[in-house]
Amino acid sequence: MRTRIRKAVFPVGGLGTRFLPVTRSLPKEMLPVVDTPLIQYAIDEARAAGIEEFIFVTGRGKSAIEDHFDRCLELENVLSTRGKAREMKAIEREVPQPGHAVFTRQQRPLGLGHAVWCARNLVGDEPFAVMLPDDLIMAETPCLEQMTQAYGSIGGNMVAVMEVSPVETSRYGILCPGNTQGRLVEGLTIIEKPRPENAPSNLAAIGRYILEPRIFHHLHKLRPGAGGELQLTDGISRMVGESRLHGFRFSGRRFDCGDKIGYFEANIAYALARHDLAEDARRVLASFSTERRQAPFRAIDGAESQDVNRATGS
Numbered sequence: 001m002r003t004r005i006r007k008a009v010f011p012v013g014g015l016g017t018r019f020l021p022v023t024r025s026l027p028k029e030m031l032p033v034v035d036t037p038l039i040q041y042a043i044d045e046a047r048a049a050g051i052e053e054f055i056f057v058t059g060r061g062k063s064a065i066e067d068h069f070d071r072c073l074e075l076e077n078v079l080s081t082r083g084k085a086r087e088m089k090a091i092e093r094e095v096p097q098p099g100h101a102v103f104t105r106q107q108r109p110l111g112l113g114h115a116v117w118c119a120r121n122l123v124g125d126e127p128f129a130v131m132l133p134d135d136l137i138m139a140e141t142p143c144l145e146q147m148t149q150a151y152g153s154i155g156g157n158m159v160a161v162m163e164v165s166p167v168e169t170s171r172y173g174i175l176c177p178g179n180t181q182g183r184l185v186e187g188l189t190i191i192e193k194p195r196p197e198n199a200p201s202n203l204a205a206i207g208r209y210i211l212e213p214r215i216f217h218h219l220h221k222l223r224p225g226a227g228g229e230l231q232l233t234d235g236i237s238r239m240v241g242e243s244r245l246h247g248f249r250f251s252g253r254r255f256d257c258g259d260k261i262g263y264f265e266a267n268i269a270y271a272l273a274r275h276d277l278a279e280d281a282r283r284v285l286a287s288f289s290t291e292r293r294q295a296p297f298r299a300i301d302g303a304e305s306q307d308v309n310r311a312t313g314s
């Protein structure tokens with residue numbers, strides 16, 4: 001029998017320090033890739049996988065996310081008066097049914113494991129998905145849908161995985177792999193951010209999980225792990241033995257939008273994938289490679305670029 005995954009948890013309480021200064025007032029999940037905020041891509045992917053209930057674990061200063069998923073009657077009136085049917089449809093599509101999006105606060109930034117634990121009463125007693133909006137995945141079949149299809153026949157806990165460069169293991173949860181069957185890799189354990197010399201493989205967890213509700217019991221007992229935080233990975237590894245763990249090698253391209261260059265790359269890739277933008281985007285990219293040869297831009301570091309913005313009032 002196929003287990004239906006109806007609920008997804010979106011841990012969106014993080015401070016976004018890697019994107020300062022913009023994240024002083026804007027949640028990092030609201031950063032746009034082309035014209036769509038990261039959180040919207042995650043919600044669209046969840047919907048495609050059949051998710052009906054969206055649980056946001058937020059924090060202070062994140063109210064823009066809640067506003068984004070609310071109706072904006074003023075805007076709707078203007079669009080309708082001006083006969084902008086396409087735009088109307090786009091914003092209507094984004095708003096969940098009343099009562100299907102819920103928000104709770106993490107209150108203290110104690111780590112991803114703690115953030116997921118904060119959703120325990122909202123999830124209840126059924127398997128659920130966890131999605132990290134920083135990990136943007138471009139795929140023909142959206143990543144979570146690939147996972148829910150595979151999950152039905154095996155159950156347990158499932159984590160999306162991909163190979164990363166062996167020197168990067170200390171940035172990820174790393175799977176200790178057992179047997180492989182197609183896209184599924186049995187997980188003997190999973191370790192949060194091991195140094196390359198201690199890493200059991202280079203198979204990294206990417207921000208898509210399907211978890212059994214029993215995880216909450218283990219998250220409750222967590223002690224601080226890597227980086228002094230309560231790690232989701234540690235909760236998952238505590239369950240190995242009572243429940244099966246699988247890594248799922250998804251098909252698609254992942255962009256690390258928690259990182260400036262990954263975010264920049266995502267903007268390029270998504271612009272190139274858009275019919276309305278691809279041609280112009282290609283032209284602009286080509287112009288940069290020739291302009292650079294002719295007239296190099298003045299190099300500025302991050303802090304200096306803020307001063308430039310201030311000076312020009314941009």
Ligand code: G1P
Nearest residue numbers: 112135172173204205206207233
């Ligand atoms: C989190 C998880 C880590 C996972 C990563 C994927 O780390 O803790 O296991 O590999 O997301 O992006 P973070 O990027 O929040 O440090």
